[in-house]
Every structure is written in C-alpha cells, then in structure tokens.
Amino acid sequence: MNQTLFLLLILASLSVSAQKKVKAATYKVEEKSVAATLKFLSSDALQGRLAGSKGLETAAQYLEDVFVKNGVKPYFMSYKDTLTNFDKTTYNVVGYLEGTDTELKKEFVVFGAHYDHIGVEKNPTTTDSIYNGANDDASGVTTVAELVNYFGRTKKNKRSILFCFFSAEEAGLLGSQSLAAKLKKQNFNLYAMLNFEMVGVAMKRDILAYLTGYGASTMGEKINEYASKKLVGYLDVEMKYQLFRRSDNFSFYNEFKKPSQTICTFDFENFAYYHKVEDEFEGMDIKHMTAFIQEMIPVTDKMVNAKADDIVMKTK
Ligand SMILES: [Zn+2]
Secondary structure, eight states: OOHHHHHHHHHHHHHHHHHHHHHHHHOOOOHHHHHHHHHHHTSGGGTTOBTTSHHHHHHHHHHHHHHHHTTOEESSSSSEEEOSSOSSOOEEEEEEEOOSSTTGGGSEEEEEEEOOBOOBOSSOSSSOOBOOOIIIIIHHHHHHHHHHHHHHHHOOOSSEEEEEEESOSTTTSHHHHHHHHHHHHTTOOEEEEEEEEOOSSOOSSSSSEEETTGGGBSHHHHHHHHHTSOOEEOOTTHHHHTGGGSSTHHHHHHHHOSOEEEEEOOOSSSOSOTTSTTOOGGGSOHHHHHHHHHHHHHHHHHHHHSOTTSSOBOOO
16 A cells, blocks of 8 residues: 555545544534424323323324434334233334444444323313323433434444334333333343433433432443533432332343433422323423433433443442
8 A cells, every 4th residue: 555545544534533523513402303392292182192092193103203204214014013011002113223333233222211191181170181291201202302313314323223212101111111021032132221201301400310220330420421521410319219110221121131221300309290280391491401412412422332341230
C-alpha cells in the first residue's frame, strides 16, 4: 500500500467515526413529536387501553406504524406477539433492529414499556370515567417510540435491539412474562433490558430519574458514565414498594438473570393521580419528558454500542 492511499484510508475512517459521534450528539428530540404520541395514546378514544379491548388494538396499530415508518422489522412473523397467558386475545407489539457488528449483534438490548392500562371505571363518582394512563404508561411508550425514531433512522447499533410494547402489565406483568418465557426457550441472548415507566412528570430531586434494582448491576453507574453526569440514582422507598418486581423488567430478570431494570421519574410525591381517572395528557410535563428522552439518546446509543460485558450483574 502506498503512503498516500494509506493516509487517505486513515482520513476516511476518521471521518466515518466522527460522523457517527456527530449524529448521536446532535440528534434532537422534538417536543411536538413527543406531545403527539402521548396525546394520541392517552386520548379518550382509546378508552383506557384495557388489555383485550378495542382501544388497545388501536394503540397497537399506531405503534406498528411507528415501526414501519422507521424501517424497524417484526422479530416474529408479525409485530403482534400474542400472549399465551391471558384469557382474551391481546398482544405485545415487538420490533427488531439487527445489530451491525458481527460479534456484538448476537446480543440483544431490550427497550420496553407497557402500552396497556386499566380501562374504564364501571362505577364512576365523577363525570370522567376513563383511565387515560398518560403517565402510566403512555409516557414510557412515547419514550420507546422516540428511541425507535432515533435508532430506526441512524441504524448504527452494534448490538441488536428488540423494542417491546407490552400488553397486560396491569393484569400482573403478563405480556412481558409471556414474551420473556418464549424468548428464553428460543435461546435469546439478552445483554440488558431497560424498561420505561411513568416518566411524564419531573421529580424534585438531585437526579433526573431513578433506576429500580440500582445496586444489582452496573447499569446505573454505566448510564451515568455514558451521560457524563449523575442522571440516575436510587429511590429511598424502593424496598417499601418492591419496585424492582413491580414492572416488566422483572419478567426478563426472572428468565435471564441479566441486568433488567426500570427507569422512572414518579417518586410517589410528584404525582397524585396514579391509577386515577385524572392521569391525563394535560397533567404531563412535555418539556421534562422531551429533556428526559433527549438524555436517553446518547445513553441508549452507548448502551447498544459498548464493548463486551460493560453492563453486568454484580455478584454478591
Ligand atoms: Zn405502569
């Protein structure tokens, strides 16, 4: 190889890696897009998104369209992954983005949020009877939808990504249980699972969000390292409310014993409408949500592209 060609090749490889960095660093999450998804999912038309209902079906179709628009393929035969443990027909909506690195693509990062909620109140005490579930968990679903927008457009993920919108979480984590058990049987190679719950209202704390099961793995420390700031921490009432076991991350931990955690900005003090009909779009802080998702872009980007064994369980 002559020296000029050698130099040109070095320059070319430098500009490629520079381009990658610029993309993750300059990508902008749009408030308008965040608000539009959140508003649709939490609208009265969806009737509280009860598992097995027509309203949830409409939400599923909307989420499939997000995958299609961004060139994210189904992981199974279709985007719909029907639950095996629920009496009515309901499904998780699952999208797949293959990794770009020959070795790392064998590992999967799972990003998830539950798109179901608790439906309509049969004995309403006010004129409002619809549980819109804007914070719980249309906010988490909106976050994952924005990650689909980002990773779908950039397609620079070394590890493979599974985007999961779970059904029947409110009935006892059934959608994630059904899916995690099925994946385990298929020898799915899980690297880490990050679940998004109730991120629609900001906490008055020195951290932006907390991570359930903070001390169980290196995920929290790595998130802070990837963000170059103390973004996440531990919530003092975690044990009291058994938060690690209260959302879909637990189904994945249970099957795989790999880092599987929930990130959340609801601390039991900043929002009075948990599982109330007042959990509505109007009560959500779109600026906070957009800022939160913006922080998650470089964090999740580094998570899917990090070297082997960056995020691991801590042995006791
Ligand atoms: Zn929830």
